[in-house]
Amino acid sequence: MSRGSRGGQLAQSDLFSVIAEPADADEAPTTLHSARPAERHSEAPPALHEEQLVRQLEATGRYRILRQLVPRAVVQNYALNPGQRVGIILDTETTGLNHLQDEIIELGMVAFTYDENGIQDVIGTFSELREPSVPVSAEITRITGITDEMVSGRTIDLHAVSAFIANADLIIAHNASFDRTFCERFHPHFQHKAWACSVAEVEWSAFGFEGSKLVYLVGQCGLFHNGHRAVDDCHALLEVLAAAPADAGETALQRLVTSSSKKRLRVFAQGSPFELKDVLKARGYRWNDGSDGQPKSWWTEIDEAAYADELIFLQTDIYRADVEPIVQIKTAFDRYRK
Secondary structure (H helix, E strand, O other), rough: OOOEEEEEEOOHHHHHHHHHOOOOOOOOOOOOOOOOOOOOOOOOOOOHHHHHHHHHHOOOOOOOOEOOOOOOOEEEOOOOOOOOEEEEEEEEEEEOOOOOOOEEEEEEEEEEEEEEEEEEEEEEEEEEEEOOOOOOOHHHHHOOOHHHHHOOOOOOHHHHHHHHHHEEEEEEEEEEHHHHHHHHOOOOHHHOOOOOEEEOOOHHHHHOOOOHHHHHHHOOOEEEEOOOOHHHHHHHHHHHHHHOOOOOOOOHHHHHHHHHHHOOEEEOOOOHHHHEEEEHHOOOEEEEEEOOOOOEEEEEEHHHHHHHHHHHHHHHOOOOOOOOOEEEEEOOOOOOOO
């Protein structure tokens, strides 16, 4: 709503004049109040509660209003009820994408309780910056807003991290294969936790979303937030996971928890004929070069229940023999590692 703004803010009198403008000469003016045209610019309309203004704007069908995301209050001295568990939403900001070379410069976490009905209470937040061994690049500053001055002399308290994640039943990251590798290298306690990925394990299109990037998900929930700072992204993801369309039977968080509890099978089509690589790619297989200690071959990850069909595919279309592929069982405790 930048039209008619002055100094970055929309004056209330301008707001009403904009709403009153017809779309074309044949369209009747749409007004929020019954002020006479002659008085519209000479007298300021009565002050309205901002939420009432929002509802009236949205009711015209010509406006979509984003509301600022307000983090949930932290419940102190909580006690878990029967059936409740503790989840942590985690996000990192780093000096780059390579977990073997780059470093964490910010760690954000939001702890919450959940049960079969979804998210309950926020019970803690964690946000700390860390000075890396190399300067923060201009590109990372552009993306995250974090500068060398902000991280100068800062460290992340490892004992505080241990205490914060101690009771977590599940750690959730919006791209867990990225965050888990950095976190496990940073602190060994992350290695013993169950992880879930809100990108890979939630079919966002089934909830009516048009993409899986966090900024899109937040916007389609009717919210905006201070993106790309770790703890702010955690609060944002919490609200997205809590949201669900009116006709959905469960929230995204519930589906994520269900997915994380299932076993997955990583199937390696080792020794498959080279000329059939496009057949494997079309089925969703990816190439692994063996540099990570895993078999050098095409591989895919599937639900345990889908293995019988996958075996038939490999034996019939790929090997054309009763070959048993290499299979690794993956749970939430070892998924998303490299």
